[in-house]
Amino acid sequence: MSYFRKNSGTGNSSQTANTPLRMKVLVGVIVILFAALIGQLAYLQLFYGSRFSAEVNATDENTMTKSVPRGVMYDSQGRVLVGNKAENAITYMRSLSTTSKEMYKVANTLSNYIKITDEKPTKRQIADYYLAESSRAKKVLAALPKSQKKSSLSTSEINDNEVAYVENTLKPSLNSQEKTAALLYNMMSGATTLSTINLKSSGLSNKEIAQVGEHLSSMPGVGIGTDWNRYYPNGSSIKSIIGSVSTTKTGLPRDSLQYYLVNGYSRNDRVGISYLEKEYEALLKGTKASYKVTSNSSSEITKTKQVYKGQSGASLKLTIDAKYQAAVTKALKQQFNSALSAGAASLSSGAYAIAMNPNTGAILAMSGISYDPSTGKITDNALGNINQSFVMGSVVKGAQVAGGLINKVITPTNNTLPDTAIYLPGSPVKKSVYPTGTFSSLTAASALEVSSNIYMMQLTLRWVKASYVAKQYIHMPQTAFETLRNNFAMFGFGQKTGIDLPGESPGIQGASTDSNGIILSGSVLDESYGNYDAYTPIQLVQYISTIANGGYRMQPYVVQSIGRTSSDGKHFYTYYNKKPTVQFKIPWTADELAVIKRGLYQVVHGSNAWGTAHALKNVKPSISAKTGTAQTFYYNTKTKKSTDKELINETMVGWASSNHPQIAFAVVFAGIDPNKEGNYNKNMAKSMVTTYYKMYKGKFSSTN
Template sequence: MDYFRKNSGTGSNKQASTPIRMRIILGIIFVLFALLIGQLAYLQLAYGSKFKAEVAKTDSSVVSNQVPRGVMYDAKGRILVGNKANNAITYTKSASTSTSQIYKISNALSNYISITDEKPTQEQLAEYYLADQANSTKIASKLPKSQTDSNKLTNSEINQNMIDEVKKEKINFTARQKTAALIFNKISGAYTLSTIYVKNKHLTNREIAQVGEHLSELPGVGIGTDWERSYPNGSSIQSIIGSVSTEKSGLPSDNLQYYLSQGYSRNDRVGTSYLEKEYEPLLKGSKSTSQVTTKGNGDIQQTKSVYKGEAGASLMLTIDAKYQKQVQATLKRVYNSALAAGAARYSNGAYAIAMNPKTGALLAVAGLNHDPKKNKTTDNALGAINQSFVMGSVVKGATVSGGLINKVITPTNNVMPESAIYLPGSAVKKSVYPIGTFGSLDAETALEVSSNIYMMHLAMKWVGAKYIPKQFISMPNNSFDILRRNFNMFGLGQKTGVDLPGEVSGIEGKSFDSQGRIRSGSLLDLAYGNFDAYTPIQLVQYVSTIANGGYRMQPYIVQSVGRTSTDGNKIYINYNKKPNVQQQIPWTPDELNVVRQGFWRVVHGTNGWGTAHPLKNVKPSISGKTGTAQTFYYDPDNPNRKNPPELINATFIGYAPSKNPKLAVAVVFPGLDPDLEGTYTLQVAKAMVQDYFKLHK
């Protein structure tokens, strides 16, 4: 009995102890809650204002905006390329802007402006359509689970499936919705805190007024000013000036990392070719900067100008806009007459370039490109520096000069036999006039009548060739090097260093055949200009060297760099280009006089075989040299065409006045019919000289 009583008492004690443990646990929990509430109350009372300020605090960022590019002026201060100001609707994207907000802004803004010069793509329309949550849900419900499964597909893949579904729907969007889609695309692509142009062309006063009235309803939208390049004096040298990228195209992809490292933004406009590209660091100016203050939620609170920026530097060019127009018009008129006569049927264009022989300043650069297939002609001034042609007899002045400088001939002993060259196994090499017309010629007469034979005999004597007519010819392996070094001395066959990108050095023909033997016949052709190819700008540099007494001047097109006053009426010059002598020809006055006298007689001589007598009565007096070189029509659609038409390149170089020259010119008409050569190059040269001196009396 005691045993059972004891056990019964023990069970009763256990039951009684359970509530006590629960009370202890609950008490501990209560104490912890009390401590937590106390801590929260303490934080609220002691630090509440601090935390509130922390949530509401703002952040500041510095953003930059583009400034107008520098202006380019001609030699007389006329604007060649400037900036046309346009009103613009802008948008500055905040850090907190959501897709739904962009959708609302786009719809609202499309009520006040329309964009008609752009068309949205199907992709852009679909993205705009899906920005509406209701539309997005509707489209998603039409897709099978496999195309919307976020466990198996990325967000971009799902989004693309939805875009493809919208395209299939073939929704008929209104004009306003298309404008909204374009706006949505522009804003969506903007960087945070960057300002973009929503519309910057053809903005009407009504559109500006309506947007202005509703700016409070359009967060981020503003009214500003944009600019675009303008050409108030025509675009005949726009190919020389170059072009600028658009805000849409932004930085060129091939130089993206370079520009980004220089502080550019991806949508910045930069020069993409020629002068715009060559002088980009000067033309771009320094961007304006603003301090943008954003709230804690990312919304823009305030924008304050820090630095208003500075427009790009102004460039004053050496080209006279009026003279440039005249040269381009003359070239086009004369070339059209050649086309009408059938002489330029297979020609690919024509070029004319004028230079100050004493400084190297380019005075006019004109060019035409002709497509024989379409019979279409377009302006191509740039061809004067990046197109190479076999120039013919115009180079004979350099050949004679080399003979004199190297003492192969002298001013008093320069007679050469006028006997045709007979190489074994090849056709006779001779001059244009009949064999036997002259028994021998001196250097001046050889230039006057443009003797090929004289130049070949001079070259053989110069390089030390051994020659027996119809039997044998042998010359040293360095013969081409000897002649080419001489031509290079005058700038022929190498880049002139003009301040434009894209210049080519010309084309050298092969010096040796497949068996390693020197091409003797080709060396003789080189001596009178029928082998290597040169550019028009090389020709004008070469003739300028003769005109100025032996100084090879570097051609240039930018005379000075400065800045334009805010009212646009004054130019403050910071830098002036100084003429650069690249090489001095080691002539004696008597040696130089031989070449100059020969060039004078080309125009003013009395020999019946003189080649530029139509220029004899031009005032002021012209001295110069004509040239023709054999070539063939190249058909790009049929490069292996048999028996292509035989053509000639017609050329002229000259300077005026003959004494104390102030103008040097080069004219090139490639690919003319040899039976219809005419006097086209002389017509252009005559007008270039007369027009220049009328403008510069």
């Protein structure tokens, strides 16, 4: 026992002896590390203390913008067509450090004081609002399967899974106040940092303004400001030409989102989304007011200074007179309703009328109506003049005769052709409206007066050098369609006119060959008198203007000048005036042109019993014109089927006065019952001309 005690004692003595040494080493290391740390801190304090202090107290500068009123549009006489009506608005500015939690709180608070009843939140908006509350978001995340929240997924993917769970599984039901809060929250979330958006402006009551004003301190970012809405003090008949503007709720169009963002727009900015509002967006939007915002290291705004007060959008003065536009629209509706009452338009798709200054290309009026036979509903569709195509019939014959003259198939002194119908193997006879054999031959001018289809076909056979034996065969060269279409294209047919409105159609070109690549010879003949390819009303008025003014194809336009409206709204200062643009000069001689003009004058003033517009002979001032009809069928847009019932497009083009053209016009009544054909096109033409000259009485020195 003593042996073991002795050894045990010896072991304890050795351990006791070694412990102070280890402690000394450990303490020494610690002392050295502390000394190094203190030394480093002293070094940083002495040499970099001022720099760190500056960084702590540093401020950051950012730019804040605010929208300005959109440009005004005037008619040719200075009347406001579309302006801005100021309204009170509840606004919101998202700060640099605003969190989703804070926006959720503000939205709930604000929903106590205002209501949004004209819009319902979408499923996605409800889900986003639901997940903005942290406790609910945690429960949803916990409920997700592991595969939908694994670490390999991105944050956005997990969020999408959470949204889907809320939409499809929880399907939360919100009361009216919560729906308003959901809409507010989503608008706030979509706001760009330091940009001001409107949460509500339309229908804002005085009570709502007062309540919000009393509680602004409890809703960071919310304010009371002014907003503007487009209004139309001279009626909405021209609204479809002007176009529309998006709302702060819809914001930037999705299909052009990146374009607008790159160009400095905010997601909630309102932009032109159709026609003139869209075409001239860059000018109409103006330049936003700019503010320099200073914030501290905690992202709190400490100072706001205006750098640029902003500039309202540029104003546009149009070529269209609001009163004349209204008169043309009224007359068009009256004529169409007359056609409906007579049973002639029961399957019609609508009617269109357009007037242009033939010397400049300025559009004087553009009216249109669409008709739905299945519902009987009539709607304004002025833009149908540029985006709706129709087979126009004989109105194009002036261009066909011009082609024959220019290409020396006929001449001013030798243009008589036999009026012999065309007989093709296995096809109905191709003839004019009047009985076969009525005329043995016709001159070019007489052919225009009586609207001879035969003359145009006989001209074509000679022009394209076709081989033809009645009832046996006809051989057209492969270039026949190209020959006729190139000639029509000189007058603007089959191509966009270049009008300063988006969405213009070039028309519709029929097939040139069959499935075997063989040219459709009969269709070439149909093309020659306007019964094959389809054109737009604006192409018609450009074409007839080209004849009226002596051969200059003018580019149509609706914006005459661009400028600035004075702050009191009483003056318009012009920056830019549109100059007429000649797109092409027809290469005819004066004598060749005289043949065509004589024929179009005789359409109205001739003595042949088969003349097509003699009913307008006594109209003052004198009218030169061409009528047309073309076969068509009713197409049901709902069933996507056409009926077998044959209809006609009733058309007319012309100008006045005959010797001093000041107005050119084109009229189309689509899908009229041929058994109940009336004078709707002629009545419309008369109204357009007489109203124009009455309205501008004394403006023109001669009206002969």
